[in-house]
Amino acid sequence: MAISKIKCWYTPGAVFDVEELSRTPVTLELVKKSMLKAGYRAYCLTDRELIEKSSWYKDYQLNDKIFFYIEGSGLFKLVNIDLVENEFYFEKSNLPSGYKPWIFYSWQSDYNPSRSHIKEGIEEAVVEINSRSPRYEIEIVESTRVSDGSANIVESIQKNIDRSLYCVFDITNVCNSGSESESKSYPNSNVSFELGYAQNRKKDDQVLLVKRDRSDDFSNDSTPFDFDQRRREEYTAPARLKANIKTILIAYFEGIGFID
Incomplete structure (x- = not known):
């Protein structure tokens, strides 16, 4: 069975144009595990070392609010990470994506x-x-x-x-x-x-x-x-x-x- 990879972009500040964002390098590659009304759980295929060296991960460890745009689903706030199990949990954000x-x-x-x-x-x-x-x-x-x-x-x-x-x-x-x-x-x-x-x-x-x-x-x-x-x-x-x-x-x- 083929794995469907889902693209995910870190969005510092604000997403001002989704089309523009989609032309930039992907931050994470995910495999959806489950999706609830307000939550998104996924396995992460991105190398752990790259994640730990990223600026957004360091900000996350300082309890900053970290937002990602998930392909086909919208804007989500990162809630929890388990790098041992490569599992991420996101919460749906009420912030609109697609700014002008x-x-x-x-x-x-x-x-x-x-x-x-x-x-x-x-x-x-x-x-x-x-x-x-x-x-x-x-x-x-x-x-x-x-x-x-x-x-x-x-x-x-x-x-x-x-x-x-x-x-x-x-x-x-x-x-x-x-x-x-x-x-x-x-x-x-x-x-x-x-x-x-x-x-x-x-x-x-x-x-x-x-x-x-x-x-x-x-x-x-x-x-x-x-x-x-x-x-x-x-x-x-x-x-x-x-x-x-x-x-x-x-x-x-x-x-x-x-x-x-």
Whole structure:
């Protein structure tokens, strides 16, 4: 009986194009043992010595999250390895595979200064990235709003978030409620919805939150929820913000090998 070998690729950072990935050298050759609803168990045919010398195996030993794209099955997180028995166990990832070369920008129209500053920072980063011979030209994809006339706005937004390599959200507070002593401030509701979806679908290093300081406008300018625990930039000086956004985005695209 012939053994069906299944190709498997290590995906550092993000899978931005499955067709492109399939043209790169295979990381592992597997033989499927069993496949459950959320799991994939396989024997590995790749030489043990090659595995132990690989960078991804060293990262796995440090408890980093390691993702592989398995031919015909999608994106999986590596859960367990038994190199003695040559057995690997993967868990289905909810991260989408097949990214487009997009930066998704979730904007709000309630407070235009931050909207403009953030977009200008993204645009400057895109110009720099595209000048460095990227694998593909980077584009900015913006949120769809009701005024844009899309038939299914929510579905369109979710697809764009899923397909984007990176997402930037303007979480600047735009309104408040309560008395001055118990005041609470809130970002735009559309941005909050899109951010909630993205945090379930993207890796932490694919999401950047940006907030303009509005302590002169609101007695309590703190952010709600757990935004303080996420990677974010809070600013008062637009020029510094733009420089920081540019630095963060370029570092990310360098890190995933999108640019040299």
